[in-house]
Amino acid sequence: MIRVEYTEPPEVAGSIAAVTLARPEKRNALTPEMLGSLASTFEHMPREIGAVVVSGDGAVFCAGFDLKQCAADPSGETMRSLLAGLSVCVSAMRALERPVVLGVHGSAVAGGCALLGGADVVVAERSAQLGYPVVRIGVSPAVSAPFLGASVAPGAARARLVDPGVISAGRAMEIGLVHELCDGPGQTKERAADIARSLACKPGVGVRATKSLLNHITSPITDRAQDGLGASLSLTGGDEERDRLGALWS
Amino acid sequence: MTDLAPLTIQGPVATLTLNRPDARNAMSLDLLAALHERMDELESGPGGAHVLVVTGAGRSFSAGMDLKAVLIELSGDASLGKKLLTSLAEFTLRLRALPMVTVASVNGAAVGGGCGLTCVCDVTLTHADAKLGFPEVDLGLCPAVIAPWVVRKLGPSRARAAMLMGGVMSGADAHAIGLVDLVASDRDGLEALTRETAARLASGGPNALATTKGLLNSLDGSLERDAVLRGAELSASVLATPEAQGALKARMKT
Numbered sequence: 001m002i003r004v005e006y007t008e009p010p011e012v013a014g015s016i017a018a019v020t021l022a023r024p025e026k027r028n029a030l031t032p033e034m035l036g037s038l039a040s041t042f043e044h045m046p047r048e049i050g051a052v053v054v055s056g057d058g059a060v061f062c063a064g065f066d067l068k069q070c071a072a073d074p075s076g077e078t079m080r081s082l083l084a085g086l087s088v089c090v091s092a093m094r095a096l097e098r099p100v101v102l103g104v105h106g107s108a109v110a111g112g113c114a115l116l117g118g119a120d121v122v123v124a125e126r127s128a129q130l131g132y133p134v135v136r137i138g139v140s141p142a143v144s145a146p147f148l149g150a151s152v153a154p155g156a157a158r159a160r161l162v163d164p165g166v167i168s169a170g171r172a173m174e175i176g177l178v179h180e181l182c183d184g185p186g187q188t189k190e191r192a193a194d195i196a197r198s199l200a201c202k203p204g205v206g207v208r209a210t211k212s213l214l215n216h217i218t219s220p221i222t223d224r225a226q227d228g229l230g231a232s233l234s235l236t237g238g239d240e241e242r243d244r245l246g247a248l249w250s
Numbered sequence: 251m252t253d254l255a256p257l258t259i260q261g262p263v264a265t266l267t268l269n270r271p272d273a274r275n276a277m278s279l280d281l282l283a284a285l286h287e288r289m290d291e292l293e294s295g296p297g298g299a300h301v302l303v304v305t306g307a308g309r310s311f312s313a314g315m316d317l318k319a320v321l322i323e324l325s326g327d328a329s330l331g332k333k334l335l336t337s338l339a340e341f342t343l344r345l346r347a348l349p350m351v352t353v354a355s356v357n358g359a360a361v362g363g364g365c366g367l368t369c370v371c372d373v374t375l376t377h378a379d380a381k382l383g384f385p386e387v388d389l390g391l392c393p394a395v396i397a398p399w400v401v402r403k404l405g406p407s408r409a410r411a412a413m414l415m416g417g418v419m420s421g422a423d424a425h426a427i428g429l430v431d432l433v434a435s436d437r438d439g440l441e442a443l444t445r446e447t448a449a450r451l452a453s454g455g456p457n458a459l460a461t462t463k464g465l466l467n468s469l470d471g472s473l474e475r476d477a478v479l480r481g482a483e484l485s486a487s488v489l490a491t492p493e494a495q496g497a498l499k500a501r502m503k504t
Binding site for chain 1 (some may be wrong): 387388393411414481484493
């Protein structure tokens with residue numbers, strides 16, 4: 001459900017890795033296995049890869065966690081694995097020494113939007129919807145707070161995390177979460193791949209040093225990733241979450 | 251000898267001009283030394299001025315680091331790059347710490363370190379056709395001295411995309427992402443915009459402005475020297491790599 005393709009054999013310098021969420025029949029809803037596979041992909045990226053592009057198959061980039069699986073597991077274990085897996089995955093994207101470009105078509109909500117926190121450049125379809133609308137199902141998006149806080153201004157981050165609504169790609173660009181808008185899903189994916197290719201062609205030492213430096217500058221916020229995950233985990237398995245998740249299918 | 255950084259004062263508004271127009275106001279050790287001398291003057295009391303406009307002579311604001319000076323093969327001095335970067339780092343810290351409100355009037359290309367300088371200023375003005383950006387990664391370099399200032403100006407996400415993607419953008423696009431605060435439609439319009447903006451800023455109480463700026467500097471970590479000075483070391487070490495020297499050499503030939 002995670003597909004990894006290389007433009008050239010991965011041992012060729014300047015090759016890009018295309019990582020695709022490939023569960024289109026479920027709007028690429030994330031399972032613990034998918035997040036594990038994504039994290040592992042980033043943790044074990046071949047050294048020669050110059051840049052990574054992330055996108056999704058089907059109608060949308062990603063609808064977030066597979067809530068049906070969560071609702072079917074009253075122990076809360078599935079939700080816990082998802083939250084922990086998301087945190088590890090976003091951290092691995094950020095820690096990768098090469099730039100990560102992400103293309104959002106359709107929508108990127110909740111855990112799907114959280115993946116933007118690991119990207120260096122985000123291209124979005126003009127009509128896409130983005131946000132973290134999870135407080136209405138009794139889930140705290142605190143796990144994403146350290147990564148969103150390391151991207152956009154504190155006021156905008158706060159508003160996004162407490163608001164169980166979504167915003168347009170245009171608004172996401174105004175607050176700095178998205179860097180470029182495209183018309184249509186095909187163009188969005190092509191543009192994201194183009195940017196990754198152009199980044200992969202740049203001299204690698206400067207690019208790696210620059211990304212590491214930027215990671216260092218924002219590390220006071222991203223170093224709180226465990227606190228964010230802890231806050232989200234503290235609610236898992238509670239009554240509010242169980243009732244609201246259950247109500248989605250009643 | 252030409253004054254590389256003339257400072258003029260007219261009432262409450264001082265103007266500091268980068269004056270190496272033949273080299274697109276690229277920052278050489280001499281230009282930076284002149285800028286440091288001007289900081290000495292401004293720190294000891296700018297004669298009633300409490301707004302400082304920084305601009306460039308000729309058609310550019312500043313092309314950034316003097317590439318001739320940092321190409322080891324040409325300068326014959328491998329330590330020059332670090333000297334330049336350290337001097338630039340110290341200059342950005344002094345400019346930021348001035349109690350005066352600083353305005354970058356970007357009259358033409360502001361590239362690399364030149365664009366970084368605009369981020370150190372409190373307010374940035376330009377015209378729609380100016381070129382701004384951070385092409386360091388295209389040359390195998392790392393914009394480490396200016397990165398902290400760019401992050402403070404743009405926010406981390408936009409700074410990340412701008413510095414990793416490299417290249418340059420128009421004044422209009424720079425305005426859209428917040429790299430520029432006010433944009434005139436053309437070069438002539440920028441002169442008027444600069445006069446108006448400087449006069450409006452100068453109408454503020456000098457103490458109120460200095461207190462506000464001081465607070466903002468302490469809130470956003472602007473007074474911390476370490477990140478910027480360590481940036482000079484990092485940037486110098488990347489600059490000395492064969493990859494960067496090779497890319498710079500190729501650029502000099504074009």
